[in-house]
Amino acid sequence: MSARVLIVDDVPANLKLLEAKLSAEYFDVLTATSGPDALAICERGEPDIVLLDVMMPGMNGFEVCRRLKSTPVTAHIPVVIVTALDQPRDRLQGLDAGADDFLTKPLDDVALFARVRSLSRLKSMTDELRNRAAASRRLGIADPLVAAAAETGLNGRVLLVEDRVSVAERLQSALSAFHLVEVEPDSQRAAVRAAEEDVDAVLISLDLQGQDGLRLCSQLRSLDRTRDISVLLMGEAEDRGRILRGLDIGAHDFLIRPIDRNELLARVRTQVRRKRFTDRLRDSLQSSMEMAVLDQLTGLHNRRFMDTRLAAMFDESALRARALSVMVLDVDHFKVVNDSWGHDAGDEVLKEFADRVRACTRGIDLxxxxxxxxxxxxxxxxxxxxxxxxAERIRERVENTPFAIYNNSREIPVTVSIGVASRKAGDASSADIVKRADDALYRAKASGRNRVIAANAA
Structure with missing residues (x-):
């Protein structure tokens, strides 16, 4: 699907020119003539990328960018500031506002299209994560978009791939005030280190002697363990073709030598923030998936997961004519624990009980x-x-060691009753086994508790 590009400029001629160029490249184009209009369009989730003019009445482009990047529902939208301003301080102001890139008028069409394609690909990679992470709010997790948008981009771990000692020292000195920076002159070792270490961003020189920086970029973007790391290229003005090729390969940004210190800091900070934004959404997605199948107190699987998984295990057991057994365990007199010691103590007992059961089971057990x-x-x-x-091993493990409560300041005795049942040829479903195990548990309770009874012993 073609990317939707929002052009924000108060000059109609500029809008029409950019719209014509991008439409000819098969982008869908939206337009806005003011900052407030642009914010409203972005809040509705319409654009995939924003091309933003700086010099506008009322609200300039820097302020629009700052608002977009500080709002959770729009922070993920890539913003390219497009302006006639060409001084380093202007670029720095735009990058500090959160812009993903800064292009100077008159625009180079090839560079513009490469940047738009690169950033729109990046956004499409995060959209699915955002959609899934947003569901976390329904599961009681703090809004992941708010946490992700609050990322500062500071204290990142940066790997600098540069084989000229003096250049590496200058770059490392500039970045070390805000990040942990390590230098690696060998591109192959850099690929290994990026895969094995917790790296936020990799800066790759295109001037490596006897080495191909673009090949390293390609490796980083293709490997599972490194494809989410931010990649920035560094080259000379005459390396323009290779830099554009790097953006096509998957580099996130670039710097042209001589590198301005403030621009270096701003671009690295932007890319560290981008990487961590994605990481937070991915972590939130993992948490929401775990919450869907795990009991949050004990860390055991929940009933919803068990019902589905047990049915599949039963079908496989019947199909392959293999044994399958079920145990139903119940902590004896648990109500007394809650009534005598409080619900916090009861929670401590349940957590420890779950740990002891897990310790007596295998990885393949549910x-x-x-x-x-x-x-x-x-x-x-x-x-x-x-x-x-x-079951008997679990019962003994529970009975033989008292349970700590009140943060290990007290200990109380706990026992468990267990009913056991195994699959029979006539069982129609897993519910038949669970019913027999539950009946056996009832008999264990009625017989004095703290014992194991098997269904076939009745």
């Missing part, structure tokens, strides 16, 4: 909290005798 103090363990490829032995 351990889930059914609710309250009841836990279900599903044991694939395990027959009645082996399942009974596991």
């Amino acid at each position: 351990v889930a909290r059914m609710g309250g103090e009841e836990v279900v363990v599903v044991l694939p490829e395990t027959g009645p005798k082996a399942a009974y032995a596991v």
Whole structure:
């Protein structure tokens, strides 16, 4: 799908010229003639990238950019400031406002199209993460977009790939005031270090002796462990063709020598912020996925996951004619624990109980909290005798060591009752096994608790 580009300029002739150029390259073009109009369009989520003029009445482009980047719902939209201002301080002001790039009029069409394509690809990569991460709010997680938008881009870990010692020292000195910077003169070792170390950004010189900086860029963008790292290229003005090629390969930004210190700091900070923005959304997505299948108190799987997974395990067991056993465990007199020691103590007991059950099971076993103090363990490829032995091992582990409460300041005795059942040829579904195990648990409770009863022993 073609990227949607919003052009913001108060001069109609400029709007029409840019619109014609971008439309000819098959971009969908939106236009706005003022800052407030641009903000409204972005808040509706219409553009994939914004080309923003600086000199506008009322609200200039720097302020528009600053507002876009500080608002969670628009912070992810790439912004390119397009202006006749060409001094380093002007670029710095735009980058400090959060701009992803700064292009000077008159525009070079090839550079413009390369930048728009590069940034629109970057946005499309984060859109799905944003959509999924936004669902975290419904699961009780703090809004991930707010946290991501608050990222400062400081204290990043930067790998500088430069084989000229004096140049590397100058760049490292400039960046070290705000980031942890390490220098690697060898491109192959740089690829390995980027994959093995927690790197936020890699600065690659295009002037490496006997080495190809673009090949390193390609490697970083193609490997799973490095494709999310921000990549910035550094080259001479005559390297323009290679730099544009680097943007096509997947580099996020570039710097032209001689490199202005303030521009270096601003561009690196922007790319560190971009990388961490994506990381926060990805972490939020992982958290929301875990919340969908895990019980938040104990870390065990929840009932929803267990019902689905147990059904699949039962079908596989029946298809392959392999054993399958289920244990239903219930902490004895748990209500007394809550009533006597408080619900916080009860939570401590449940957490420790879950840990002890996990310690007695295998990685292939399914351990889930059914609710309250009841836990279900599903044991694939395990027959009645082996399942009974596991249950007895859990019972002993619970009984033999008191449970710490009140942050380890007190200890109380805890026991557990367990019912065990295994799949039979006539079972129609996993519910049949669980029902027999639950009945066995009831008999264990009725017989005095702190014991294991197998369904086939009735």
